[in-house]
Amino acid sequence: MATDGCALNQITRAAGLAGILLALACTTSTETHEPRPFPTPFEVIAHRGASAYAPENTIPAFQKAYALGVVDVELDIQLSQDGEVILFHDSSLREKTGEIGAVRDHLASDLLEMDIGRWFDRTHPEVEQKWSGTTLCTLGEVFERFGDRFHYHIELKSDDVELTARALDQIRAHGLESRVRFTSFRFEQAERARRLAPEIPTGLLVRDAARLRREAPAPDGVTTLSLQQAEIDRARMAGIDQVGFPAEDLTPELIRYAQGRGLEIRAWRIRSDADMHRAIDLGAMGMTTNWPDRVVRELLRHKRRRTTR
Numbered sequence: 001m002a003t004d005g006c007a008l009n010q011i012t013r014a015a016g017l018a019g020i021l022l023a024l025a026c027t028t029s030t031e032t033h034e035p036r037p038f039p040t041p042f043e044v045i046a047h048r049g050a051s052a053y054a055p056e057n058t059i060p061a062f063q064k065a066y067a068l069g070v071v072d073v074e075l076d077i078q079l080s081q082d083g084e085v086i087l088f089h090d091s092s093l094r095e096k097t098g099e100i101g102a103v104r105d106h107l108a109s110d111l112l113e114m115d116i117g118r119w120f121d122r123t124h125p126e127v128e129q130k131w132s133g134t135t136l137c138t139l140g141e142v143f144e145r146f147g148d149r150f151h152y153h154i155e156l157k158s159d160d161v162e163l164t165a166r167a168l169d170q171i172r173a174h175g176l177e178s179r180v181r182f183t184s185f186r187f188e189q190a191e192r193a194r195r196l197a198p199e200i201p202t203g204l205l206v207r208d209a210a211r212l213r214r215e216a217p218a219p220d221g222v223t224t225l226s227l228q229q230a231e232i233d234r235a236r237m238a239g240i241d242q243v244g245f246p247a248e249d250l251t252p253e254l255i256r257y258a259q260g261r262g263l264e265i266r267a268w269r270i271r272s273d274a275d276m277h278r279a280i281d282l283g284a285m286g287m288t289t290n291w292p293d294r295v296v297r298e299l300l301r302h303k304r305r306r307t308t309r
């Protein structure tokens with residue numbers, strides 16, 4: 001793993017990950033299927049940092065992503081009780097830190113003492129490096145550490161009305177307006193981001209098909225595709241230029257519908273190589289993944305197969 005990461009790092013530092021993927025675009029193929037060329041540029045986005053290798057949404061997860069040569073990272077933000085922008089995914093602190101309540105119930109000073117590394121070590125015994133003692137961090141800390149080395153896909157995780165404004169303060173204070181994209185499953189948050197910062201691109205994340213159906217006001221007789229199309233329509237109406245769907249829900253009809261309306265599609269929830277191939281073959285422009293190195297390695301494998309045929 002270390003050798004692969006190192007090699008990838010050297011390659012991507014020299015050419016840029018997007019450059020490598022672009023170079024592969026014309027030659028990518030496998031014996032079992034014939035993927036379409038990659039869209040340009042294709043975004044390999046380290047999900048909550050390189051979260052297969054270090055605790056999600058922490059400085060070490062972003063350090064790992066950087067060491068792997070990744071230029072796009074995704075992260076989840078919520079506000080602390082005293083208005084600090086904290087990186088954390090879940091609505092409850094319990095599972096990953098053992099603490100009670102939610103991010104919103106605690107002062108930043110307390111949150112920044114909370115250990116998420118113990119949870120990672122317990123749930124990822126296959127990872128050799130141990131992370132006990134790794135604590136939560138703020139958006140400001142991430143920006144200070146990594147600055148413009150990354151492009152940040154910032155997911156507005158809570159429905160706090162102040163969240164976008166506080167995140168924008170940090171983005172502007174660090175001069176990173178051109179290095180960020182807001183995303184959210186919460187339409188109101190995505191819409192608010194468009195209003196407050198029209199210069200920053202925004203993506204709407206769409207729930208999986210089963211949940212869309214469950215939450216539809218009148219699911220009888222309504223197709224999944226029409227529910228997905230409605231999400232695309234309301235995104236477009238709000239000036240949102242990207243929609244994110246789980247890889248397993250992508251279909252040619254859905255992609256055609258979005259692209260016909262000028263929206264990019266990106267994939268989330270990549271659980272297997274099959275998910276990865278599906279997203280790429282259907283024409284997604286990028287994907288979040290806990291294993292960014294695997295995505296690039298797979299592409300290199302495709303290229304080798306092609307050239308040795």
Ligand code: G3P
Pocket residue numbers: 047074076089155205244267268269288
């Ligand atoms: O890329 C979007 C992805 O981050 C959404 O899922 O649960 O990790 O926030 P989640």
Ligand code: CA
Pocket residue numbers: 074075076155
């Ligand atoms: Ca997320």
